Amino acid sequence: MILSPMPEHDVLVVGAGLAGMRAAIEAQREGADVALMSKVYPVRSHSNAAQGGINAALSEGDSWESHAYDTVKGSDYLGDQDAIEILAREAPAAIVELENFGVAFNRDEHGRLGSRFFGGAEHARTYFVGDFTGQAILHVMFEQLLKHGLTTYDEWFVTQLVKDDQGAVRGVVALDMKSGRLELFRAKAVVFATGGMGRVYEPSTNALICTGDGMALAYRAGANLLDMEMVQFHPTTLKGNGALLSEAARGEGAYLLNKDGERFMKKTAPNKMELASRDVVSRAEQVEINEGRGVDGCVLLDMRHLGAELILERLPQIRELALEFLGVDIIHEPVPVRPGMHYQMGGIKADVEGRTTLDGLFAAGECACVSVHGGNRLGANSLLETVVFGRRAGRAAAQYAKSVGAPRVSEAWLRDEERFIASLFDRPPGERAAALRLEMGQTMTRDVGVFRTGEGLESARRTIAELKERWERVSVGDKGRVFNTNLVSVLELRNMLDLAEAVVASAIFRTESRGAHARLDYPKRDDANWLVHTVCRHTAAGPELSTMPVVITRWEPEERHY
Amino acid sequence: MEVTLRVFRFNPETDERPRWQEYRVTVEDYATVLDALIEVRESVDETLALRCSCRSHICGSCAMRINRRSGLACKTKVREVADADGVVTVEPMATMRVIKDLVVDLEPFFDKVRAVEPYLQPAGPPPEREYIASHEDMENVKGAQACILCGACVSACTVMEVDGSFLGPTALAKAWRFVADPRDAADEKRLTALSGPGGIWDCTHCFMCVEVCPKGVAPMERILDLRRRAMEAGLTDNNGSRHSQAFVDSISESGWLDETKVAIRSTSGPLELLGWAPVGIRSFVRGKVPLRHYKRPGAEHVKRIFRRLGELDGKGRRGRPGAGAGARAATPSNAPGKAGDAQ
Structure with a gap:
């Protein structure tokens, strides 16, 4: 047998979407030996799905303060204002850097960057590449990755965070999906940029890979999770398969109607109407549906008045989706939509340098909670977060790596994981992972959705606890080692169940309504008691909840009006 | 259903x-x-391996062959491809090694993307702010930036099927994206490299990549544009561009293709020609070498068209053998046996 040397790097970045790639590039610029690991090839990452654009106060008359204020207000004052200031201040340079990297951003008549309006914003500060901004940026970042010659471990699935004797994170155990082999990776610092957890819900706009692996691994390893109850529901997902219809539709002037043909947004957001923040619009829709003014569990997105010309030129993808899946031509008919799970504002608690509560572990992107989105994220701020905080986490991790000695971790980590995986293969035929996931997802949508009640949340808590127990009997039907997606799905389900538990516990804990967390039994925002983050920590007895102050620099909480 | x-x-x-x-x-x-x-994998047979993620044709994971045609499984409706008995045939991508079931080895695919130095190479340090670039130029580049690197075009490529050394439609479309980008300053280096073996002149214009691309990137069109740019840059010392020029010359001289002359003129000289002798002899024996070439009736009119074209782009009779000019002809730069329309 040939023994290959144990892979070792100064910085190991896990997750190769925008945040991960940006972190890896920055860590290398800082002089670190960096490797990037992902369960998919970098260009398959979910950053691809961002359509509308990326925000920055770059145009004349706009200011970073205005961008920051919109973000603070959008967050329902739960975002940390020091972090939001950094996000808004660094945004212009981040967009220019992306342009310089080669992104073919839309131009104005002078050949300069041209922007568009987006929801919840006072200025047109969204920069874009057609309706595939995320994909364009992700692929250009991949080009930069190749330019920098970074080492990548493609299609490696991380199963465990590894610590040294002092409890500092010093690597991971990962499964090479192509061979089925487990390997111990040593690193002085680990950066998680593992993305969101949309698959905890069913349906979700998220890709199948969005299973929250990094959040769950960090959580089990003792890192704090923050504001996990803050789950964003996008107001316009298609009836049936839940496909996302971009905010661009409402940006172009689409109406939301109830069954009586009424523009119901005038009741809750008389000024911004359909372009209020996403939490506000989703709630208004759900009220219409719940009070019997919906159409078959949906409301109607009406674009007829925009005319065929505009629709064909600016909203062709939306038209195609509605035609393809429902046979509805938006030129002639309104299309039924409903709120659908879209984004996790919460995540691994990280400071503005990406440092988590675990020594040696950094986090950036959707898996992290810095927190810039607070209770509700504004459209086009998520791409921005990945590059601004990806860069900062990469830099901090590289600097941290310089300050610590060679990683010393025991081989026992690897042997334990090998035993664990073997035990999964050895399980007798039992339940299927897919069936449990569906049950989990439907439970989360029903009981931890747009509106929540103490009763519903308790019911969800019991169901998730039961599903966790049943997970112990889930079997791996595929006994092969090579590209065993069945094994991976069982491991992903374990991660998702832990996160579902954390989301439910956090939602039970916060007895107020703020941002995306709307409790019918506590319908008011309660700044006196709840202008705080929810902190969720993993213990043997289950999630342990506490609070942490929100950082307020210059914008005192006010009531939100749109 | x-x-x-x-x-x-x-x-x-x-x-x-x-x-x-x-x-x-x-x-x-x-x-x-x-x-x-997915229904099969989740409810019937957990051992079935495939790659998939976004379900909305943006991540490029689920490229495969459906009823022999390469494409994204998430963009192909069952009801549109099922035959009368409700059967749909699903296979892994072609031209790639199978790892398991529908999962193929993508390393050679990404190696080829890497080989074209696929990153912006501007002249000098970046400006204070963004590069000034016209909306039209960016729209142009956007068309190729829509590529999601799914591999469908490579799977369908008839050259890659027989010649693993061809860079292929994905990598060449990627290369085009930089040559067409006004911010990139490495055109000459890029076009020189792309004019070499395995590069732009190995495409046989079969249109398969254009047909299967789920994002409308039309790689072949970009390959033909690279050829045009390469010839304009004076990169003509290769069989591909000689062939293209010989083709144009033949048509403008006689109104149709003088196959023998084009074949001869496509080579670098007598020495290379000698190397092609066995092919020539075999072709002759099988009656594929026309002994005499006549001017077509109306050749003068063809000549007039060329003259007018030459006046239009100010380059005289030797116009621009770009898109289409060399179409449907066997390019001698190809190895024997894989000629474009010889079949």
Whole structure:
């Protein structure tokens, strides 16, 4: 047998979407030996799905303060204002850097960057590449990755965070999906940029890979999770398969109607109407549906008045989706939509340098909670977060790596994981992972959705606890080692169940309504008691909840009006 | 609705050779082939391996062959491809090694993307702010930036099927994206490299990549544009561009193709010509070498068209053998046996 040397790097970045790639590039610029690991090839990452654009106060008359204020207000004052200031201040340079990297951003008549309006914003500060901004940026970042010659471990699935004797994170155990082999990776610092957890819900706009692996691994390893109850529901997902219809539709002037043909947004957001923040619009829709003014569990997105010309030129993808899946031509008919799970504002608690509560572990992107989105994220701020905080986490991790000695971790980590995986293969035929996931997802949508009640949340808590127990009997039907997606799905389900538990516990804990967390039994925002983050920590007895102050620099909480 | 998926199966750990397996599943009317495959994997057979993620044709994971045609499973409706008996055949991408079932080895694919130095190479340090670039130029580049690196075009490429050294439609479309980008300053280096063996002149214009691309990137069009740019840059000392020019010359002189002359003029000289002698002899024996070449009636009119074209682009009679000019002809730069329209 040939023994290959144990892979070792100064910085190991896990997750190769925008945040991960940006972190890896920055860590290398800082002089670190960096490797990037992902369960998919970098260009398959979910950053691809961002359509509308990326925000920055770059145009004349706009200011970073205005961008920051919109973000603070959008967050329902739960975002940390020091972090939001950094996000808004660094945004212009981040967009220019992306342009310089080669992104073919839309131009104005002078050949300069041209922007568009987006929801919840006072200025047109969204920069874009057609309706595939995320994909364009992700692929250009991949080009930069190749330019920098970074080492990548493609299609490696991380199963465990590894610590040294002092409890500092010093690597991971990962499964090479192509061979089925487990390997111990040593690193002085680990950066998680593992993305969101949309698959905890069913349906979700998220890709199948969005299973929250990094959040769950960090959580089990003792890192704090923050504001996990803050789950964003996008107001316009298609009836049936839940496909996302971009905010661009409402940006172009689409109406939301109830069954009586009424523009119901005038009741809750008389000024911004359909372009209020996403939490506000989703709630208004759900009220219409719940009070019997919906159409078959949906409301109607009406674009007829925009005319065929505009629709064909600016909203062709939306038209195609509605035609393809429902046979509805938006030129002639309104299309039924409903709120659908879209984004996790919460995540691994990280400071503005990406440092988590675990020594040696950094986090950036959707898996992290810095927190810039607070209770509700504004459209086009998520791409921005990945590059601004990806860069900062990469830099901090590289600097941290310089300050610590060679990683010393025991081989026992690897042997334990090998035993664990073997035990999964050895399980007798039992339940299927897919069936449990569906049950989990439907439970989360029903009981931890747009509106929540103490009763519903308790019911969800019991169901998730039961599903966790049943997970112990889930079997791996595929006994092969090579590209065993069945094994991976069982491991992903374990991660998702832990996160579902954390989301439910956090939602039970916060007895107020703020941002995306709307409790019918506590319908008011309660700044006196709840202008705080929810902190969720993993213990043997289950999630342990506490609070942490929100950082307020210059914008005192006010009531939100749109 | 019910569908029978006839799926290519291969498990390297247990199978000596690939086999077919049929699965009958019930899916929604609007279901895609990917939805059906996921239904199989989740409810029928957990051992089925495939890559998939976004379900909305943006991540590029689920490229495969459906009824022999390369494409994204998530963009292919079951009801549109099922035959009269409700059967859909699903196979892994072609021109790539199978790892397991529908999962192929993508390393050679990404190696080729890497080979074209696929990153912006501007002149000097970046400006204070963004580069000034016209909306039209960016729109132009955007067309190629829409590529999601799914591999469908490579799977369908008829050159890659027989010649693994060809850079292929994905990598060449990627290369075009930089040559066409006004911010990139490495055109000459890029075009020189792309004019070499395995590069732009190895495409046989079969249109398969254009037809299967799920994002409308039309790689072949970009390859032809690279050829035009390469010739304009004076990179003509290669069989491909000589062939193109000889083709144009032949048409403008006689109104149609003088195959013998074009073949001879495409080579670098007598020495190379000698090397092609066996092919020439075989062709002769099989009556493929016309002994005499006549001017077509009306050749003068063809000549007039060329003259007018030359006046239009100010380059005289030797116009621009770009898109289409060399179409449907065997390019001598190709190895014998893989000529474009010889079949």
